[in-house]
Amino acid sequence: MPLVSIPTELDASTSLGNEDQTGKGIAAAGVARENIWITSKLWNEDHRPDEATAAIQKSLSDLGVEYLDLYLMHWPVAFIPGEGPKIDQETSIFDTWRTMENFVRANLTRHIGISNFARKDVEAIMDMCTICPYAHEFETHPYLQQQDFVDFHKEIGVKVIAYSPLANTNPHYDSDVQPIFENTFWKDLASRKNATVAQTVLAWGIQRGVTVIPKSVHSKHISENQGALEISFTDDEMKAIQDTDKKVRMNDPGKGWGVKLFADLDDPTNLDDDLKNQEL
Numbered sequence: 001m002p003l004v005s006i007p008t009e010l011d012a013s014t015s016l017g018n019e020d021q022t023g024k025g026i027a028a029a030g031v032a033r034e035n036i037w038i039t040s041k042l043w044n045e046d047h048r049p050d051e052a053t054a055a056i057q058k059s060l061s062d063l064g065v066e067y068l069d070l071y072l073m074h075w076p077v078a079f080i081p082g083e084g085p086k087i088d089q090e091t092s093i094f095d096t097w098r099t100m101e102n103f104v105r106a107n108l109t110r111h112i113g114i115s116n117f118a119r120k121d122v123e124a125i126m127d128m129c130t131i132c133p134y135a136h137e138f139e140t141h142p143y144l145q146q147q148d149f150v151d152f153h154k155e156i157g158v159k160v161i162a163y164s165p166l167a168n169t170n171p172h173y174d175s176d177v178q179p180i181f182e183n184t185f186w187k188d189l190a191s192r193k194n195a196t197v198a199q200t201v202l203a204w205g206i207q208r209g210v211t212v213i214p215k216s217v218h219s220k221h222i223s224e225n226q227g228a229l230e231i232s233f234t235d236d237e238m239k240a241i242q243d244t245d246k247k248v249r250m251n252d253p254g255k256g257w258g259v260k261l262f263a264d265l266d267d268p269t270n271l272d273d274d275l276k277n278q279e280l
Contacts, residue, residue, distance in 0.1 A: 011163075011213050012063065013041040013074065014055060019062035027064055038063060039070040039137075039161075041115060047078035047088065047096040056108050068109040071100060072137055075116045077259055085257045093121060094128055101131040113137065113158075118263050119149060126156060137161035140210065142186070142201060143168065143177055145245040146266055150210060164250055165205050165212040166198055173250040185244055193231050196224060203231035204241055 010026070012019045019040065026036065040063070046055035056071060073096055078088035100112045111134035114125060126132060136153055140146050140162045153160045164170055167180040180186055181197050190200040198214070202225060205212040214225055233241070247266040254261035254269030262268040 009037045009039075009213070011039045012059070014043050014046075014059060019059055023062050023064040033065060037069045038065060039072065040068050041072045041074040042096070042100070044075055044077050044085075045079040045081050045083075047073075047091045047099075048081065049095075049099045051081050052096065052099045052103075056103055060108065067107055070111045070113055070134060071103060071109040072113045072115045072135070073097070073100065075253075075261075076114070076118070076121050077257060077261075087257070087259065093125065097125055097129060101129070104131050111135070116261065118261070118265055118268075119152065120264055122153075122156075122158070126158075133158050135159040135161050135211075137163055137213075139164050139249060139251050140205075141165050141167040142180060142204065142241060142244060143175075143246040143248045144250070144266060145242065145247075147208070147242065149265060150208060154209060159211060160209070161211045161213060162205055163213055163215075165210075165214055166201055168250055169198075170215065170250065175248060175250055177246055177248050185240075189237070189241075195227055195231055199224065199227040200231060202228035204233065204238075207233055207238070 010022055012022045026038075040056075040059045042052055042055055046052050056068070059068065060066065073093065076093050078091040078093075078096065080086045080088045097112075103109050104112055112131060113133045113135040114122065115137040117125070117136060117138070122133075122136060136158050138160070140150060140160070141164055144167075150160050164173075168175045168177060169179065169181060180201065183197075186197045186200060190197045193200050193203075195203070198221070202212050202214060206228060212228075214221075249262065249267035252261060252267070252269055255271060258271070260269045260271050
């Protein structure tokens with residue numbers, strides 16, 4: 001899997017509602033299927049076997065392809081189908097993983113993986129899997145580096161895919177930290193590299209062995225992102241970047257779901273003390 005997201009790498013999701021448009025783009029591009037890497041995700045209300053099968057079939061239909069390259073369990077949380085964020089206590093992540101393994105056997109996807117898991121849940125899946133995770137997609141960027149967690153995945157042979165690698169540049173994120181494009185440390189470092197802040201941040205992600213998938217709909221930005229491949233850092237620079245870690249998470253829906261996500265990681269979900277909820 002290439003290190004930087006380019007037009008032939010597509011990260012889609014039913015929850016984002018972008019798969020039908022993505023499929024139209026694939027058809028219009030005329031690119032051979034084997035030259036496109038397509039990732040999709042299983043949403044929370046589709047964890048039961050019948051719902052999961054219908055979900056991946058719909059993704060394939062909307063995308064206009066016969067198979068996916070990677071299918072991820074979007075969150076380690078199952079909702080009762082049709083009941084919104086009501087937690088399905090009868091469907092475990094292990095049940096869902098067994099269903100996803102069958103998708104590989106049925107040639108619906110080449111690989112399966114996980115997203116937004118705590119370390120203990122990664123370990124639990126690794127202990128029981130027959131077809132084990134190819135990759136784990138989670139939030140990691142200079143403001144939430146989680147280097148120990150990244151290194152853990154290298155040790156167990158699971159690739160790390162970093163979503164939101166540019167931290168709080170996503171307009172949907174509401175954080176109290178300075179936008180990374182305005183951060184003096186990163187502006188100065190980018191200037192020394194004769195690069196943009198975005199290129200410099202992405203280059204840092206690449207050098208630490210992470211696949212970065214910056215979100216962009218502008219061809220100019222997508223092209224500029226490739227400049228990250230030309231940038232490298234000294235050990236001292238990598239240490240200086242490490243020292244800027246704010247341990248701040250931008251994407252955490254756990255409180256709205258009544259679930260403590262990221263329980264053993266930096267910046268876990270902060271639930272009210274009087275709530276008794278499952279930790280994931």
